[in-house]
Amino acid sequence: MAKDEKDIEGEEGGGGGKKKLIIIIAAVVLLLGGGGAAFFLMGGDDKPADEAEAKAEETAKPKPPEEGDPIYLDLKPKFIVNLPPGGPAKMLQIAVTVYTRQQPVADFIKENDPMFRHYLNNLFESQSSKALLTLEGKQKLQQAVKDLISKKLEEMDQQGRIKDVYFTEFVLQ
Numbered sequence: 721m722a723k724d725e726k727d728i729e730g731e732e733g734g735g736g737g738k739k740k741l742i743i744i745i746a747a748v749v750l751l752l753g754g755g756g757a758a759f760f761l762m763g764g765d766d767k768p769a770d771e772a773e774a775k776a777e778e779t780a781k782p783k784p785p786e787e788g789d790p791i792y793l794d795l796k797p798k799f800i801v802n803l804p805p806g807g808p809a810k811m812l813q814i815a816v817t818v819y820t821r822q823q824p825v826a827d828f829i830k831e832n833d834p835m836f837r838h839y840l841n842n843l844f845e846s847q848s849s850k851a852l853l854t855l856e857g858k859q860k861l862q863q864a865v866k867d868l869i870s871k872k873l874e875e876m877d878q879q880g881r882i883k884d885v886y887f888t889e890f891v892l893q
Contacts, residue, residue, distance in 0.1 A: 784879045787821035793829055795837070798889060799844055807849030808892075814844060815889035816865065822880040825873065832876070839868055849892055862887060 798815045820826055829836060843864060851857035866885045873881065 784881075785822040785824045788823060789821065791820050791823060791826045792886075793818045793820070793826045794888070795829075795833070795840070799837075799840060801841055801844040803845070803847060803849045803852075803892075808853065809849035811893045812844055812847065812849070812852065813889065813891040813893070814887055816840065817886045817888050818869065818882050819884045819886065820880070820882045825878065825880040825882060828873070828876070828878045828880075829869070829882075832872075836869065836872065839872065840865065843868055852892060858887065858890065 795816045795818065798813055800811065800813045803810055803812055818826075818829060843861075847861060848857075852861065862885055866882065869882055869885065
């Protein structure tokens with residue numbers, strides 16, 4: 721009996737270990753094969769969907785309007801604002817011209833003139849007359865006007881941009 725138990729243990733230990741190893745290897749091969757097949761089959765569907773989504777996004781986003789001849793848009797009437805007290809001047813009279821090369825941008829500014837005038841009036845009224853007496857002060861104001869108009873165009877989802885802003889009249893009193 722002792723011999724039989726050793727034979728049984730030996731067979732289980734030796735033969736069983738080989739069987740377990742073969743089962744483990746087979747399981748790993750099956751898992752790797754199944755995982756690879758799943759990746760291949762599921763991964764193939766993603767590319768066309770991504771390409772279709774990319775094409776849909778491109779068509780959904782309107783393209784910026786093409787640039788044409790220069791367009792100079794005078795914001796009329798001139799702006800006349802009171803300046804903060806304490807400076808050498810009490811009032812500013814300024815004529816603003818917007819430069820763009822995209823007709824839809826010029827049309828949008830014309831159509832929304834009251835909104836742009838409101839924000840520009842607020843900007844002009846907040847300026848120090850002492851700073852506006854210098855070239856640097858005028859250039860900073862010019863950049864501020866350009867930034868303000870560009871920001872409002874972007875906020876309103878208007879495609880296109882302005883190129884520059886010019887002060888065609890600038891009077892401090």
